[in-house]
């Protein structure tokens with residue numbers, strides 16, 4: 148099976164690496180803002196992190212960036228559509244669960260889509 | 274060509290210079306420095322996520338008095354004899370080696386928000402661009418006459434570590450037919466279901482090893498404060514082993530005789546586990562942060578900054594929770610991510626996200642392997658200026674189960690990794 152292509156680098160810390168890398172979208176947009184090129188406004192720049200921030204609410208149980216430390220499903224690198232399907236099935240109650248049906252109902256479909264998109268773009272392994 | 278390092282330096286410089294210099298890559302201004310006080314559920318998570326999300330561009334120093342992290346969640350299983358302290362302890366090594374957090378094992382003694390400095394017991398005065406404060410709770414021991422200075426005879430075990438082991442030891446030393454009495458303070462306190470979980474786990478140990486004994490739960494509240502129906506059922510399952518007494522106002526204690534003076538009663542116990550009334554960690558109180566009822570720090574929920582105190586972000590048990598928000602490790606971890614995102618935005622001269630979301634999940638054991646949960650999701654409400662629980666979301670277990678016990682262990686493993694690995 149072909150894994151979905153990774154769209155961005157894993158957000159693992161690069162504390163010790165000092166390699167030349169492409170700027171992440173958020174930093175790039177901050178840069179544009181600083182030069183006054185972007186008219187998107189501050190809100191757009193802040194929202195560039197929305198998917199990341201929403202997905203971080205899953206990490207307590209499913210691991211940082213969806214890479215489980217064990218005993219819980221890993222979500223990192225899963226196909227976006229599959230993740231979204233599962234989340235919507237939890238939300239509607241059609242997929243049986245102990246807790247995920249209660250959690251999924253707390254998010255809008257748009258938020259769930261952002262979460263699915265972010266997690267699917269993460270590396271399955273560090 | 275602009276490489277990452279010089280760009281990141283630029284970003285850090287932007288914290289003080291404003292946006293423009295950030296893109297020139299030429300500034301040599303110091304990198305932004307975030308100081309974190311407290312390496313528990315809130316602080317350790319914040320330290321890691323600040324490094325991770327800034328891709329190492331922001332310097333983070335963590336001040337924690339203890340040499341290793343010891344978890345309160347799962348500590349009731351140590352009291353019951355089902356886990357060792359080592360099983361619930363995690364090193365701070367990966368925060369340093371993998372994430373580049375600078376760790377200082379020391380006591381933070383004072384905060385000066387105007388000068389943006391923190392004093393420490395052994396490492397002098399440190400300055401910060403932004404401070405993240407997650408000191409947990411401290412006890413108001415004077416509220417219960419007789420308690421002060423007697424935590425060796427009357428262990429609270431409400432901070433995990435030596436106290437947990439001490440309570441375990443006293444339970445082990447208790448004779449069959451003895452009384453394990455616990456006092457639950459008025460809400461709000463750290464971990465609403467925690468006392469009832471402890472009662473169940475202790476009862477499960479006694480049932481096996483000292484079946485003629487009794488667990489007496491003296492609750493200052495009018496009823497069980499969390500998962501009421503589920504805990505009521507669990508208590509019933511232990512029959513006469515657990516005696517639950519609501520509205521039990523504690524007047525004083527006597528450490529020598531291990532007795533508790535209640536409003537209408539006097540109880541003598543073999544083990545007396547008083548969970549004292551509590552408030553925000555004393556460093557928050559000493560720093561003069563705005564306290565509600567003299568106990569909990571009032572925060573701005575978009576940044577987690579203490580109200581009116583710029584640059585001091587407060588997390589976890591120390592703060593006045595929004596409606597429906599428990600004082601839990603899970604929630605402290607979520608506060609930390611909200612704060613980390615906001616701090617990085619603010620350092621870059623950007624406003625914080627306007628729509629933060631937080632979740633909570635608390636598992637409680639009713640014996641050595643079966644668990645129950647309570648969960649909630651909290652979305653920011655712009656009118657109320659605080660997160661509100663989403664109606665129709667969240668909820669409770671239908672019944673205690675082994676499967677949820679396995680999830681509880683997996684929760685611990687994953688949240689410890691999310692903070693510290």
Ligand SMILES: Cc1cc2nc3c(=O)[nH]c(=O)nc-3n(C[C@H](O)[C@H](O)[C@H](O)COP(=O)(O)OP(=O)(O)OC[C@H]3O[C@@H](n4cnc5c(N)ncnc54)[C@H](O)[C@@H]3O)c2cc1C
Pocket residue numbers: 310311312313314315316336337338339344345346347348349379380381382407408409410430431432463464467554555556588589590591600601602603604605634635636637
């Ligand atoms: C028995 C029990 C069971 C629990 N079970 C659960 C559970 O199942 N799930 C759950 O989500 N929550 C649970 N909790 C609640 C959870 O432990 C707390 O909500 C959580 O620890 C709060 O995180 P915090 O960062 O605010 O405080 P803490 O985790 O207590 O961290 C505060 C840290 O700051 C340090 N510190 C404080 N002041 C200073 C200073 N001046 N200088 C240096 N260091 C300092 C302390 O040493 C400590 O390490 C339980 C609690 C108890 C007592």
